[in-house]
Amino acid sequence: MLHTRATVLAGCIAALFPLHAAADDATPLAVVQVTGHYNNAVGTSDAASQGSITADLIAARPAMRTAELLEFVPGMIVTQHSGDGKASQYFLRGFNLDHGTDFATFIDGMPVNMRSHAHGQGYTDLNFLIPELVQRIDYKKGPYFADEGDFASAGAAHIRLADRLPQGLASLALGESGYRRGLLADSVKAGAGNLLYGAEVLNNDGPWDLPQRVRKYNGMLRYSQGAYNDGFSITAMAFTNQWHSTDQIPLRAVQSGLIGRFGNIDPTDGGEASRYSLSFAQRMRTESGLLEFDAYALHSRLELVSNFTYYLDNPVDGDQGSQRERRNMAGANLAQSWRADIGGLEMHNKAGVQTRYDRLSPVGIYQTARHAVTATVREDRVRESSVGVYGENTTQWLPWLRSMAGLRYDAYQFNVASEGGSYGVANTGKARAHLVSPKLSLMFGPWQRTEYFVNFGKGFHSNDARGTTQTRLPDGTATDPVTPLVATRGSEIGLRSEIVPGLQSSLALWRLNIDSELLFIGDAGVTEATRPSRRRGIEWNNHYVASSWLLFDLDVAATRTRYGDTSPDGDRIPGALNRVLSFGATVRDLGPWSGSFQLRHFGPRPLLEDNSIKSASTTLAYVRAGYQLGKRTNVALDIFNLFDKKASDIDYYYRSRLPGEPADGVDDIHFHPVERRGFRVTLAHHF
Template sequence: MKKTLLATALAALSLSAHADDPFLPRVTIDASRISQLGIADSAAEGTVTQRQLAARTTYRPGELLEATPGLVASQHSGEGKANQFYLRGFNLDHGTDLRTTVDGMPVNQRSHAHGQGWTDLNFVIPELATRLDYRKGPYSVYGGDFASAGATDIAYAGRLTRGIANLTVGQNGYGRILVAGSSDIEAGAQAGSLLYALETMHNDGPFTRGDNYRKVNGVLRYSEGFANNGFHVTAMAYRAGWNATDQIPQRAVDNGTLGRFDAIDPTDGGSAHRYSLSAAWARTTEESSARVSAYAIANRLALFSNFTYFMDDPVNGDQFAQPDRRVTSGVDASYAWHAHGANGSFASTTTVGFTAQNDNIHNGLYSTKARRVIATTRQDHIVETSGALFVENQTRWNPVFRTVAGLRADRYRFDVASDRAVNTGKANDTMASPTASLIFGPWANTEFYVNAGTGFHSNDARGTVIAVDPKTNAPADRVTPLARTRGLDLGVRSEWFRGLQTSLSLYRLDMDSELVFVGDAGTTEAGRPSRRHGIELSNYYKPFRWLSLDADLAYARGRYRDGDAAGDRIPGAVEGVAQFAATVTPAGPWSGALRLRWFGPRPLVEDDSIRSAATMTLNGRIGYRVDRNLQVELEAFNLTNRRDAAITYYYASQLKDEAAPVDDHHFHPIESRSLRLTLAYSF
């Protein structure tokens, strides 16, 4: 089957000794896109190659996901904190409804102390990323939890054709060193490869009290063969600590009490570590393919925040701690049968599989002052276990029509032991999710797609058994463990005009309930039902060998569906997103790139009476190749030095000299213009 064979070939690059060299100049490369005709099952699905990823200018690792058309990765706190994500009309908080995996390992952390689906990508080393696969909408049996708005997977390299030693220095205390390489190892009759990477970084940012973000990050991987016929064993380790300049009230900036880069509570911040061990094995023949992977991940976070300042506690302040430590383990397995017609026009693949995951979690919520605990709101031990069975059939019926149909069944079990017996208990839930896709074409290098499916997101385990609000002691309603989503996409993808790749998608997504994070209660609760309509247009044009142009546009309309008198707008829901980029790679040692990102206004309250402003950033890079082994690169962020907000909220807070709480905009500024210079040596 064409899709299976091409997708397998793409996957094989992550272990191939002949994969794209990640250590060629990141600008002086051909950032061409691979055609998705005959591969993708929807207009909102695609693969971003290693060369495309390497050509991007990213301020932080989480911004790699912005290679997904229409996706925005923002930040409202210190550099070590998980990014804030926006996609398809969602404020996804720190990862809710956006499933993210790295080499098949889940990054989303369920029932997390700070928010459901916490997605911390600071452990990712961009130079090791060989591919980013993305899929928007609940149309695949491989999605599962958190995948309703979209799903992304970053694949790491198994071998590097050349090693690298990178040194980067920049403004605002930025410094980074990366050393990576691989060596061939003879293991009996088989030849394997040992890959290593070690990264260390420091960044203060433009803030009055510097972030002092410091991290050490490492990867060690042994692999044999290819991704479709081989195996690998990988160990990763990441540690970091930072200060945080959280969002600040607009009124204090307007009256001159605070500068844009000042903080209310100078003791906010945190520390984190992530250690993982994973393995994957695959075998592929003409008739069948089998895959098995397993992982164990130890995560730990200590997070100190203060968003309301002195509203709840005028004496000690409102800082709170949300520690979270967990061990996540899981296994995924699938087996596929391939069938081919005698005339070659018919091909079919049927895949069956299962996935299982267990999270052993200890977290809580504490009132603190200067990171010292002064009161306990709640502390919990959570064991959350899930398993899923799925089946999917992909069939090409003739040269211009193919189908994908699947069914996934998930079972969840929640076991919460709280410091309050009344909030201790067990819950479980089951969800079946059918999906179907119809693909017509290609005609004149154009395909048409119809996608329909259901998905879900899990709610915080503590909310499924809660009886009493631990902050107020008032009775609390329990939430549904699994909330269903329903989606429909109509799309077209075309390459009829030479050098131009275009995809257009119209979508609708209904949710039984939005997820709402309640910070002072340390939990995530089920919100109101919603509906989103949207349109996405993605274009890639290569008019000349030395020039490539990108233009991605997205618009979404999100509304609550329950008729509440408070209003039908969804606070923080993104409406418009646009990205434009140009990459220039002329003959000779010089090259360059520019990327403009526009992130439109959003409603901040349900009646739409309060809205955020738009945010726009322009980033760029210039590269110069000194010789075969050495290149120099200058990156620039926020070239126009705009004074926009990275994120904006509207809520009540109280400053120390105020007699009562005040409803106000609270924002975190985008970083001021900064430069980074990199010397990259390959060996």
């Protein structure tokens, strides 16, 4: 049935957009290029909140963690609530995205988000990525684009890897608290193409009383021929990581002097992860347009050991639990773009199909004591498959009016075999779901180097497969399965302007409604369907090339986030950001000197629905100073948390129990502190 529906819709798209046009799919608007670190010129996008980041900016700014690459997306905040070995915590457009739900991330067409994950739906771990091998990042926000499907309601980032390097690179970075990183990368001619390789080794203890002992190893091998829009690449990537972790800690334990800000309650938390992938990407110019094809296969393993409530449920051995999964994933994307002229109207069309299959064998949640399994909460084998078919038409109606209309159809199949836990096989079952998502955008101008946008779209995120067949909770209570696909509806009006020479500026007012904030609670092993929600906000992004050696960035975002219904508990969504501010200054090629300064601020978050308890704001500054020692060698000093702020990466409010406390525990703020001021020195040699 899944295949039949997809085939019928693909036929409809083919009939709507016949393949009989010229080969050029370039935008009909004139492009005004500003040489700089973002490529957000007028005429290059279909929404005010869409853009691209260049490799030059990525190389110019310091990053404490690999996942902070996503902070180049304006309005995005990346933090961590545990050890650096696991996926980071993401915030965007009023979402606490957890580890990636509602923001889709791709590497050359290969999805990074893990669905039905042991720890959280949409889990996005970027530790396998080597930042120096990233060529560019293309980002979109909102559900307005037909080629974006699962997890993309708040936005999406497409990370493109380099096919070749201008020079080989060997670098060594040393820092406080046992930080050591080595990198070797180069590309060489190989037959008619290029062979690129990269290897990274990273050790880091961090400032924690319990050294986190991150031991990360990355490798990449990539063969490519031709150009990005007319060539192919084959990429193999390998990643392993082990670490100890200091998770969020109770505020009362710090205030009483039981532990310090960098202390821990359970010293046996930690984890290990591995990821191995092989991917193929091809872009081919044909007489009918541009043909795009991506295929990928991946194997990953993960074990996370955490204790968030300490001695609340088990006063003897503690509440430590383990989340484990072993995953095989494969998929492919096929798209055809072409141009047509009908009735004197210039049209650009695109149709595509996206498939994905995940096999988890098994995915489990266990009670542990110092890593030893004492009981199984649940253990499942999951088969999840999906197909998405879409079509998109862009028409230039007038010199100043263009439209983009799209339609997307997604169908999912879930197969869950529940093999462990107190409820046995009660949650075994199958489920199917499908969703149609229309999209529409209108673009006006440009007038006086300013373009205007109106965008509408329906999107979705899938829910954890285990929730779609769940009939029993871990305590044996009967429950109903959750909705497999959660619909979202968004709209946006905005503008993009280059009226000031050297300045690319955009302004967007947006809103996003979600039918139900469904979430799999990985720590407890249950799926909860929460209330409908509403988000609306404003974003103002500015990228200014003051001179050939001085660049500025200023991004401001304000959001109002509420549940969409009434409840005596209140209407606030815990963890939702209300404001984000980011300022950056980059100096390049000033004689032998270069450098950058980055300031980021994110505002307080409600921790309870009634807003009676809130977190504090967090403001951090990073700075880099670089010096060219010779023609091929340079050194850089990075300083993180420049002003040594004692702030939080994230805050939660829930009940936990420390030794000697009442049996029913204590409600308290639990926080993960930002790292104190730290220094790193990097010596890089190009060959």
